[in-house]
Amino acid sequence: MIPEISWKNIWRNKTRSLIVITAVTLGIISGVLLVGIMQGWVEQRIHDAIHNEVSHVQIHNAEYYDNEDILSTIDSLNKIISVLESDPEVKAWTERTKLTAIATTPWASTGLFIYGINPQKEKEVSEIYTKIVPNGGEYPDINKTGYILISDKTAEILQLKQYIITEPLIEKFRESRLPDNIVIKLDSIKGIRFRSPKEFKAILEKKLNWKELDMYGKLIMDSALDYRIRNRIQITLSDCNGNPVQGTFRVCGIYKTTNTGFDQASAFVNINELAELYGSDTPLVHEIAIMLHNAENIDNVKNKLSTVTDKNIVHTWKELAPDAAMMNDFMYMYYFIFIGIIMLALAFGIINTMLMAILERTKELGMLMAIGMNRKRIFSMIMLETIFLTSAGAVAGMLAGWVLVSMLGKTGIHFSSWGEGFEAIGYSANVYPVVTFDFFIFVIAMVVFTAVLSSIWPARKALKLNPVETLRTE
Amino acid sequence: MKILELKNVNKIYDGSEVPVHAVRDVTLEFEEGEFAAIVGPSGSGKTTLLNLIGGLDMPTSGEIIIDGVNLAKLKPSQLIDFRLRNIGFVFQSYNLIPVLTARENVEFIMSLQKWPRKERDARTYELLKAVGLEERMNSRPSKLSGGQQQRVAVARALAPKPKFILADEPTANLDSKAASNLLEIMEKLNREEKITFIFSTHDPRVVKKARRVIALEDGRVFSDEKIQSVND
Numbered sequence: 216m217i218p219e220i221s222w223k224n225i226w227r228n229k230t231r232s233l234i235v236i237t238a239v240t241l242g243i244i245s246g247v248l249l250v251g252i253m254q255g256w257v258e259q260r261i262h263d264a265i266h267n268e269v270s271h272v273q274i275h276n277a278e279y280y281d282n283e284d285i286l287s288t289i290d291s292l293n294k295i296i297s298v299l300e301s302d303p304e305v306k307a308w309t310e311r312t313k314l315t316a317i318a319t320t321p322w323a324s325t326g327l328f329i330y331g332i333n334p335q336k337e338k339e340v341s342e343i344y345t346k347i348v349p350n351g352g353e354y355p356d357i358n359k360t361g362y363i364l365i366s367d368k369t370a371e372i373l374q375l376k377q378y379i380i381t382e383p384l385i386e387k388f389r390e391s392r393l394p395d396n397i398v399i400k401l402d403s404i405k406g407i408r409f410r411s412p413k414e415f416k417a418i419l420e421k422k423l424n425w426k427e428l429d430m431y432g433k434l435i436m437d438s439a440l441d442y443r444i445r446n447r448i449q450i451t452l453s454d455c456n457g458n459p460v461q462g463t464f465r466v467c468g469i470y471k472t473t474n475t476g477f478d479q480a481s482a483f484v485n486i487n488e489l490a491e492l493y494g495s496d497t498p499l500v501h502e503i504a505i506m507l508h509n510a511e512n513i514d515n516v517k518n519k520l521s522t523v524t525d526k527n528i529v530h531t532w533k534e535l536a537p538d539a540a541m542m543n544d545f546m547y548m549y550y551f552i553f554i555g556i557i558m559l560a561l562a563f564g565i566i567n568t569m570l571m572a573i574l575e576r577t578k579e580l581g582m583l584m585a586i587g588m589n590r591k592r593i594f595s596m597i598m599l600e601t602i603f604l605t606s607a608g609a610v611a612g613m614l615a616g617w618v619l620v621s622m623l624g625k626t627g628i629h630f631s632s633w634g635e636g637f638e639a640i641g642y643s644a645n646v647y648p649v650v651t652f653d654f655f656i657f658v659i660a661m662v663v664f665t666a667v668l669s670s671i672w673p674a675r676k677a678l679k680l681n682p683v684e685t686l687r688t689e
Numbered sequence: 690m691k692i693l694e695l696k697n698v699n700k701i702y703d704g705s706e707v708p709v710h711a712v713r714d715v716t717l718e719f720e721e722g723e724f725a726a727i728v729g730p731s732g733s734g735k736t737t738l739l740n741l742i743g744g745l746d747m748p749t750s751g752e753i754i755i756d757g758v759n760l761a762k763l764k765p766s767q768l769i770d771f772r773l774r775n776i777g778f779v780f781q782s783y784n785l786i787p788v789l790t791a792r793e794n795v796e797f798i799m800s801l802q803k804w805p806r807k808e809r810d811a812r813t814y815e816l817l818k819a820v821g822l823e824e825r826m827n828s829r830p831s832k833l834s835g836g837q838q839q840r841v842a843v844a845r846a847l848a849p850k851p852k853f854i855l856a857d858e859p860t861a862n863l864d865s866k867a868a869s870n871l872l873e874i875m876e877k878l879n880r881e882e883k884i885t886f887i888f889s890t891h892d893p894r895v896v897k898k899a900r901r902v903i904a905l906e907d908g909r910v911f912s913d914e915k916i917q918s919v920n921d
Binding site for chain 1: 770774776784789796798801
């Protein structure tokens with residue numbers, strides 16, 4: 216009967232209880248959303264780090280890892296390949312040549328890593344082939360020679376990303392819902408080539424007012440973007456003897472991941488073509504990237520590969536992308552900090568409400584003690600009241616938070632204004648919030664803990680009551 | 690059979706500047722089935738004496754023995770449990786649990802004593818019927834009149850079959866009709882259940898119904914009179 220009384224006691228003062236329940240609900244919703252966004256970012260970062268950048272495991276020659284010398288290729292390559300081929304935990308692997316190079320166009324140049332890849336095998340370990348931007352050409356083909364895949368960022372640096380308002384585009388704008396006055400303004404810059412987004416944005420800012428820019432700026436920028444696919448890029452690198460050599464590649468495609476840093480530093484060509492450029496009959500293998508069926512087995516695979524030779528060095532994704540690994544490892548700490556702060560703030564409201572409830576019921580509590588309700592039962596009754604009060608809000612908050620996160624998990628939250636900043640550190644500007652079952656278990660534990668903690672003071676206050684004195688009061 | 694014994698009980702309140710001797714050297718015995726009134730003017734020590742008998746307060750000196758158990762020898766937790774199992778309380782201002790219905794209020798002490806559900810239900814119905822409230826068993830106290838609430842309080846006190854019931858001014862807040870109705874019910878239950886009733890009062894209607902009247906003055910027993918009832 217004690218739980219029944221506790222539950223009914225909550226509803227004695229409906230307004231007061233509903234205020235606390237609403238506060239807990241809103242607190243939990245914000246906690247769920249905040250952690251959902253955080254978790255979404257961490258999962259996106261880990262996924263992108265593994266699938267675009269570093270795979271589950273990578274092998275390098277230990278010397279190459281230190282000095283990136285062209286001749287420091289992977290030791291005992293055949294033995295390693297035979298281990299990889301026979302290991303059921305390995306899902307796919309690919310070998311790469313990785314050299315430092317300078318990419319040059321008539322307008323600019325930049326330093327980058329040029330990867331010699333086998334495009335077919337590469338698709339099994341990397342999702343870069345899915346990151347080709349709209350109207351950005353295509354992924355390299357093993358049968359086509361003389362092509363290079365560069366990133367959107369590299370294209371921008373090398374001024375291969377241009378903006379131009381063409382006559383067909385003006386026609387398209389006219390047919391679309393773009394207001395006539397804007398089309399007229401755009402017509403005035405028709406045919407002019409802008410070699411950087413900054414330059415084009417500057418002219419748009421001059422031509423359009425802030426409201427027009429806010430509403431149609433992105434649409435105009437995206438429509439006017441024109442990558443100079445098939446443009447030539449000159450690649451300069453050192454050959455096997457340390458002499459500089461140059462080769463020319465046509466841009467076959469433009470890719471864009473969520474990590475501008477990686478994009479800026481990475482371009483891809485056919486592994487055999489690159490070998491011809493640096494003067495080797497067979498490709499030099501500096502890096503092997505491996506994907507596993509199950510990332511849980513990563514340490515087993517690392518140990519097996521490490522025993523082949525001590526001249527190579529084997530790294531897991533956690534070592535190659537320590538930022539993502541750290542975020543993953545610290546997730547429980549973030550849960551604790553976010554929910555802990557919210558629950559701490561709520562605890563004061565809960566204590567206040569419970570103290571008021573106790574002070575209003577001193578006579579009744581005195582009567583309960585008089586008729587034989589012992590300290591344990593009085594304490595349980597007040598503790599249960601606090602738990603029910605807090606849990607009602609927590610359950611509502613978790614349900615609402617889960618619905619909200621599920622919806623936002625599908626639509627995503629778009630922080631496009633801060634996109635460049637996020638992508639500079641490897642995070643997508645579009646976050647898809649996600650919450651795990653573990654998190655809800657954690658919230659429940661924290662709610663119960665907070666409720667129990669918040670009930671101690673009011674319960675102690677109740678236990679200090681003297682039945683004789685309380686019954687005397689009118 | 691003797692169920693309650695007070696031996697030279699004194700209670701002095703030391704809290705204020707001048708100590709108050711609320712109960713002075715009271716020696717009394719109560720038998721099973723008594724219907725006793727403790728009377729006296731305000732401040733004569735009626736409520737203090739009831740609190741001492743009920744184990745809500747401890748005497749400064751003297752002994753209170755209930756069914757052979759000296760209350761002073763019990764630890765606080767044992768005393769609470771002793772009260773739960775042996776003493777029923779009826780308070781002046783009813784003191785029902787407002788969130789529970791009449792039925793649940795009557796059941797409450799039995800549930801604390803872990804009575805089986807079936808027995809609890811039967812006893813609750815029997816008592817609410819005895820106090821004439823079986824039709825209102827699902828009403829909350831706020832929906833009942835003062836007299837009805839006090840009848841529920843009597844049923845609650847009787848429910849777990851205690852050794853005796855202590856009632857502090859049970860009719861003080863009731864009009865004469867409700868008071869007379871309550872007294873009839875208490876008297877009937879006293880006879881049928883053979884449970885001792887000890888109540889404090891200064892209501893002459895209540896005194897008239899009592900079969901023993903203990904008069905207090907300045908904390909002392911001024912007189913202790915057993916009255917031969919017409920029913921006896």
